[in-house]
Amino acid sequence: xxxxxxxxxxxxxxxxxxxxxxxxxxxxxxxxxxxxxxxxxxxxxxxxxxxxxxxxxxxxxxxxxxxxxxxxxxxxxxxxxxxxxxxxxxxxxxxxxxxxxxxxxxxxxxxxxxxxxxxxxxxxxxxxxxxxxxxxxxxxxxxxxxxxxxxxxxxxxxxxxxxxxxxxxxxxxxxxxxxxxxxx
Amino acid sequence: xxxxxxxxxxxxxxxxxxxxxxxxxxxxxxxxxxxxxxxxxxxxxxxxxxxxxxxxxxxxxxxxxxxxxxxxxxxxxxxxxxxxxxxxxxxxxxxxxxxxxxxxxxxxxxxxxxxxxxxxxxxxxxxxxxxxxxxxxxxxxxxxxxxxxxxxxxxxxxxxxxxxxxxxxxxxxxxxxxxxxxxxxxxxxxxxxxxxxxxxxxxxxxxxxxxxxxxxxxxxxxxxxxxxxxxxxxxxxxxxxxxxxxxxxxxxxxxxxxxxxxxxxxxxxxxxxxxxxxxxxxxxxxxxxxxx
Numbered sequence: 001x002x003x004x005x006x007x008x009x010x011x012x013x014x015x016x017x018x019x020x021x022x023x024x025x026x027x028x029x030x031x032x033x034x035x036x037x038x039x040x041x042x043x044x045x046x047x048x049x050x051x052x053x054x055x056x057x058x059x060x061x062x063x064x065x066x067x068x069x070x071x072x073x074x075x076x077x078x079x080x081x082x083x084x085x086x087x088x089x090x091x092x093x094x095x096x097x098x099x100x101x102x103x104x105x106x107x108x109x110x111x112x113x114x115x116x117x118x119x120x121x122x123x124x125x126x127x128x129x130x131x132x133x134x135x136x137x138x139x140x141x142x143x144x145x146x147x148x149x150x151x152x153x154x155x156x157x158x159x160x161x162x163x164x165x166x167x168x169x170x171x172x173x174x175x176x177x178x179x180x181x182x183x184x
Numbered sequence: 185x186x187x188x189x190x191x192x193x194x195x196x197x198x199x200x201x202x203x204x205x206x207x208x209x210x211x212x213x214x215x216x217x218x219x220x221x222x223x224x225x226x227x228x229x230x231x232x233x234x235x236x237x238x239x240x241x242x243x244x245x246x247x248x249x250x251x252x253x254x255x256x257x258x259x260x261x262x263x264x265x266x267x268x269x270x271x272x273x274x275x276x277x278x279x280x281x282x283x284x285x286x287x288x289x290x291x292x293x294x295x296x297x298x299x300x301x302x303x304x305x306x307x308x309x310x311x312x313x314x315x316x317x318x319x320x321x322x323x324x325x326x327x328x329x330x331x332x333x334x335x336x337x338x339x340x341x342x343x344x345x346x347x348x349x350x351x352x353x354x355x356x357x358x359x360x361x362x363x364x365x366x367x368x369x370x371x372x373x374x375x376x377x378x379x380x381x382x383x384x385x386x387x388x389x390x391x392x393x394x395x396x397x398x399x400x401x402x403x404x405x406x407x408x409x410x411x412x413x414x415x416x417x418x419x420x421x422x423x424x425x426x427x428x429x430x431x432x433x434x435x436x437x438x439x440x441x442x443x444x445x446x447x448x449x450x451x452x453x454x455x456x457x458x459x460x461x462x463x464x465x466x467x468x469x470x471x472x473x474x475x476x
Contacts, residue, residue, distance in 0.1 A: 024210060049211040060207040066220075071475035073241030073281075074430065081224045082396045082427075087358050095204045160397065162428040182210075 021106075021181070023142050024051045028177030030063060032150070034168040041075065041167065043068040050177040052142060057101035059116060059144070061094040061175070083157055089124045096129075104135065111136045116146070122155040133175070146175040220310035225317055225355040226363075228432040228468050229276060229284070229301070231389035232403040232421035233440055233448050234365060237317045237353040239303050240278035243474040248274040248288070250443045250466045257459030265462065272443040276301075292442045299323035307355060319351040325446050342373035347445040349387070359393035367405070369450050383450050384408045397427040401436070405449045417455055419448045423464075434466040 028048030034041040046069075049062040065086040070076040080086040096118015098104070104112050112135045120129045133146030150171045152159065159167050226236035229246060240246045254268030262268060274288025274297075282303040289296050305318040325345045331338045346369070353363035365387030374381055389403035405419040423436020439454030440447070441462055454460030 022207065022210070026211070051207040051210050053207060058204050058207055060204055062208060062211045069476070072472045073244060073476070074470050074472070077224050078429075085396075093208065095208065097204075160428070166429065 020056065021054050022051055023054065023179035024182045025049070025177050025179045028061070028175070028179075030061075030173065030175050030177075032171050032173045034171050036165060036168050039166040041070070043070045043076075043079070045069070048175075048177060050144065050179060051182075052098075052144070052179055054104075054106045054142075057098035059094070059096050059098055059118070061177075063092045065090060065092060083159075084123055089122075092120075092122045094118055094120045094129075098135070104137075106137055106142070109138055114144075120150075122150065123157055125155045127154055140181045142179045144175065144177045144179065148173055218310055219308050219312050222307040222309070222317065222355045225307070225353050225361045226391055227399055227425045227427050228434070228466075230434065230466060230468075231363065231391065231401050232423050232434065232436050233419065233438060233443060234387055234389060234403055234405065234445065235301065235319075235321050235349065235351060236363060236389070237303070237319045237351045239282065239284040239301055239319070240276045240470075242278045242281045242476075243472070244278045245471040245473055246276040246278075246286075247469045247471065248272075248276065248466060249468075250274070250464065252438070252441055252443060252462045252464040254462065255441075255454065255459065256461045256463070270441065270443075288444075290443055292444075292447065294328040295442075295444060295447075296326040296328060297323055297444050301351075307353075316352050316354045318353075321347075321349040321351055323347045323445055325444055339373075345369065345371040345446045347449070349445070360390065362388075362390040364388060365405075367445065367449060369446055371446065371450075379413075380411050383411050385449050387449075391425065394424075399425040401425055401434070407450065412450060415453055416450070417452050419452050420456060430470045432466075432468045434468075436464055436466075437461050438464055 026049050027046055028050040029044065029046050030048045031042065031044040045063060045067045047064060047067045050060070052059050065084050066080055068076070068079065070079065096116050099115040099117050114133050114135045115130065116133055117130045119126050131146060131148040133144055136143040150173050152169055152171060226238045228236070229238045229240060230236055250272040252270050254262055254265030256264045258265045258268070270290065270292045272288055272290040274286055276284050276286035278284050284301040286299045287297070300322050302320040304320060305314055305316065307317040308314045327343045347367060349365050349367040351363060351365055353361060355361045367385045367387060369383040369385065371381050385405050385407040387403065387405040391399045391401045393399050401423050403421045407416070407418055417439060419438065419440045421436050421438035421440065423434055426433045439456050439460050439462065440452050441454065442448050442451065454462065
């Protein structure tokens with residue numbers, strides 16, 4: 001009897017793995033804006049990797065720092081070379097979970113407010129974050145959008161005295177990722 | 185029984201924690217998928233007096249002000265050379281990301297110069313490994329001084345000289361970059377009969393980062409032996425680059441008075457050991473003419 005219960009439990013667990021439904025994109029859009037009276041700095045990244053497992057609510061983002069496009073080439077060079085040190089920290093990641101997974105119905109078109117909890121790694125520093133976002137279901141496509149603030153000091157991104165008026169301490173980050181079902 | 189439940193519970197937790205990593209693993213790109221270009225080998229388009237492999241970015245205009253004071257060995261009356269000075273003003277424009285064109289004028293011998301810098305090869309890793317960045321630099325100088333002997337038949341072409349250089353640089357690490365500069369100088373008119381019109385030289389330059397935004401730069405131009413007379417010396421310069429936003433300030437000491445290649449490579453007479461040391465600075469300011 002014990003043997004059968006054990007096998008049944010194993011069976012239940014592994015079924016959790018097999019039925020995992022993943023949604024993915026390699027062209028998510030993340031952009032950020034720093035606004036000060038002196039200068040506005042905006043950059044867009046259209047090659048963001050994002051994946052969502054709708055059975056567990058696990059949500060991940062992987063962003064290549066060098067893929068952020070700036071209107072001025074020198075800004076892009078300084079961003080990578082001096083501020084983000086992309087040679088040392090080429091990638092920024094978010095690894096977390098949708099907290100209100102049970103309220104979401106992925107089989108019906110709809111728009112839901114979601115709470116996300118997880119770990120955000122920028123410039124080699126990982127911090128626990130909890131943010132809000134919007135999840136929209138449209139047929140097989142899931143769109144995740146969010147708008148949150150990143151404090152540069154939290155991630156050890158140093159601003160030299162000469163340009164403190166040009167760069168804001170807190171940066172507005174926007175996420176817009178359209179995920180498609182991953183068919184293995 | 186309890187132990188079995190406990191065991192399956194633990195296994196359950198483990199499988200769920202693995203999920204996030206599984207998701208991230210979906211994006212593991214094989215290393216050779218894209219060509220990763222090396223950027224910012226040097227902070228600006230010049231190492232000290234000579235050119236670096238850096239071009240001006242597309243649609244951006246670089247304004248360069250260069251100033252050499254007099255020699256330190258002029259003594260206290262001349263305030264160690266600070267009372268004297270010579271200047272060059274120049275503009276470099278990024279026509280394409282790989283093509284920079286520039287014009288300038290030096291007070292020294294009232295020389296106009298025009299130049300182009302063409303990037304031929306970019307250092308990269310990943311899909312294609314190229315160990316160096318290579319650029320072609322070509323400059324023409326025009327001396328606009330009045331003729332010394334106006335009665336003689338003077339030719340306009342005598343005012344001109346041409347310098348062609350191959351700039352070969354490697355960003356060895358985040359802090360260290362080195363550059364080799366073989367140079368070919370042609371002067372249409374030389375002062376003496378036994379002076380060559382064609383001169384070959386080899387430049388060596390580099391930079392070492394001190395902080396993220398400041399570097400220590402050094403440069404040496406070696407003129408191949410048997411070409412110039414004993415009064416001529418090789419150009420040796422050392423200095424610092426300070427980068428702030430859109431400006432790069434280069435402060436240095438050099439044994440060369442002139443700021444264009446023809447002069448500091450082949451007409452140099454300053455000797456470091458004698459104190460013929462000229463303090464100088466370059467200020468470069470980048471203007472974006474058109475956002476990307």
